[in-house]
Amino acid sequence: MTALTIRVASEILLGEDLGRERAAQFHEWMHIAGIEFEFSPSTVRLNWLPQRISPEFKQAAEGIRNLSEEIIEQRRAKLATTDEDQPPRDMLALLLRAEADPAVTYPETQIRDEVATFLIAGHETTALSLTYTLGLLARSPAIRDRVRTEADSALGTEQPRYDHLTDLSYTRRVYREGLRLYPPVWAVFRQASEKVKLGDYVVEKGSAVILPQWSVHRDKRYFDDPRKFDPSRWERRSPNAVSAYFPFSTGPHSCIGSQFALSGATLSLARLTQEFDIEVVAQELRNLRPTPTLRPVKGVMTTIEPLS
Numbered sequence: 001m002t003a004l005t006i007r008v009a010s011e012i013l014l015g016e017d018l019g020r021e022r023a024a025q026f027h028e029w030m031h032i033a034g035i036e037f038e039f040s041p042s043t044v045r046l047n048w049l050p051q052r053i054s055p056e057f058k059q060a061a062e063g064i065r066n067l068s069e070e071i072i073e074q075r076r077a078k079l080a081t082t083d084e085d086q087p088p089r090d091m092l093a094l095l096l097r098a099e100a101d102p103a104v105t106y107p108e109t110q111i112r113d114e115v116a117t118f119l120i121a122g123h124e125t126t127a128l129s130l131t132y133t134l135g136l137l138a139r140s141p142a143i144r145d146r147v148r149t150e151a152d153s154a155l156g157t158e159q160p161r162y163d164h165l166t167d168l169s170y171t172r173r174v175y176r177e178g179l180r181l182y183p184p185v186w187a188v189f190r191q192a193s194e195k196v197k198l199g200d201y202v203v204e205k206g207s208a209v210i211l212p213q214w215s216v217h218r219d220k221r222y223f224d225d226p227r228k229f230d231p232s233r234w235e236r237r238s239p240n241a242v243s244a245y246f247p248f249s250t251g252p253h254s255c256i257g258s259q260f261a262l263s264g265a266t267l268s269l270a271r272l273t274q275e276f277d278i279e280v281v282a283q284e285l286r287n288l289r290p291t292p293t294l295r296p297v298k299g300v301m302t303t304i305e306p307l308s
C-alpha cells in the first residue's frame with residue numbers, strides 16, 4: 001500500500017512516478033522518522049519533539065531532503081522542454097512556474113520543503129487507511145461483496161478515474177468507516193496560546209491539548225455500537241455534520257489533502273476489491289503503535305489472491 005500511495009502522490013503532485021525502488025527507500029526513511037517521534041504517555045511534554053536526535057533520523061531526514069532536491073531538478077529540466085501552450089498542472093510544476101513571476105519570492109528552501117511535506121503527509125496516512133480498511137473488509141464478507149458489486153458496475157474494466165466516484169458512494173462510505181475505526185492520525189496536538197474555556201473546562205495558556213481521534217471515534221456517546229464496522233451509519237448521518245468524526249482534523253490546519261485522499265483511496269479500494277481476494281486475520285489489526293501515525297507494529301500479514 002505504501003508503494004502504491006507514494007507512486008500515486010508523486011505522479012499526481014510532483015509530475016513523476018518515483019518508481020518502486022525510490023518508493024521503498026522513502027518508506028524506509030519514513031519508518032525511521034516515525035519511530036523518532038513515537039508518543040509515550042509517560043513523556044507527554046509540550047514540546048514533544050525528541051530531546052535527542054538519533055544518527056539514523058539525521059540520515060533519513062538528509063535522504064528525504066536530497067531526494068526532494070533531485071525531484072525538483074528533474075522536474076525543472078523536463079519543464080524546460082515542454083510545450084508552453086500545454087502547461088502541466090501538477091503541484092510542483094505550478095510552484096516552479098510561479099518562481100518566474102517577479103512578484104513571487106520564495107525563501108531558499110521553500111519548494112524543497114513543500115515537496116518533502118507533500119510526500120511525507122501525502123502517502124503514509126493513505127497507505128495505512130487502505131491497509132486497515134482492506135483488513136476490515138476481509139472480516140466482513142457481505143460488505144466486501146457489496147463493494148465488489150459496486151466496483152464492477154462503476155469501473156468495469158476501465159482505468160479508475162475521478163468521474164467514477166459518483167458511482168462509488170457505498171465504497172466511499174466503507175472507506176469513511178475505516179477511517180473512523182482506524183484513524184491513521186490517531187491524535188492531533190495543540191498548545192493553548194491563551195487561556196480559553198472549552199465547555200466545562202478551562203485550558204490555561206501554554207497547556208497541551210490532545211484531541212485523540214482513536215478514542216473519540218470509538219466513544220458510544222457519539223457513535224451507536226462504536227466498535228462495529230458499519231458503513232451504513234454514514235447513510236443516516238453526514239460525516240461533515242458529526243464533529244466527533246475528524247480523521248482529517250479540523251480548523252485552519254486541517255488536512256489540505258483530504259479530498260485527494262478520499263478520492264484516491266476510494267478508487268483504489270474499489271479496484272483492489274474488484275481484482276483480489278484479500279485475507280487478513282483479526283489478530284493482525286491489533287498490535288498497533290502510536291507514532292505520529294497509527295502503525296501496525298509488524299506490518300499486516302495478508303494473503304492476496306487475484307480473482308480470475
Ligand code: HEM
Nearest residue numbers: 121122125126129184185188247248249253255256257261
Ligand atoms: C487518509 C489520509 C490522510 C489523513 C488521515 C490525513 C490526516 C491529517 C491530519 C489529521 C492533519 C492535521 C494535523 C494537525 O492538525 O496537527 C493533516 C494535515 C496535513 N495533511 Fe493530511 N491526511 C491524509 C492525507 C493527506 C494527503 C493525501 C496529503 C497531500 C496530498 C496531505 C497533506 C497534508 C498537509 C500538507 C497537512 C498540513 C496542513 C497544515 O498544517 O496546514 N494529507 N492531515
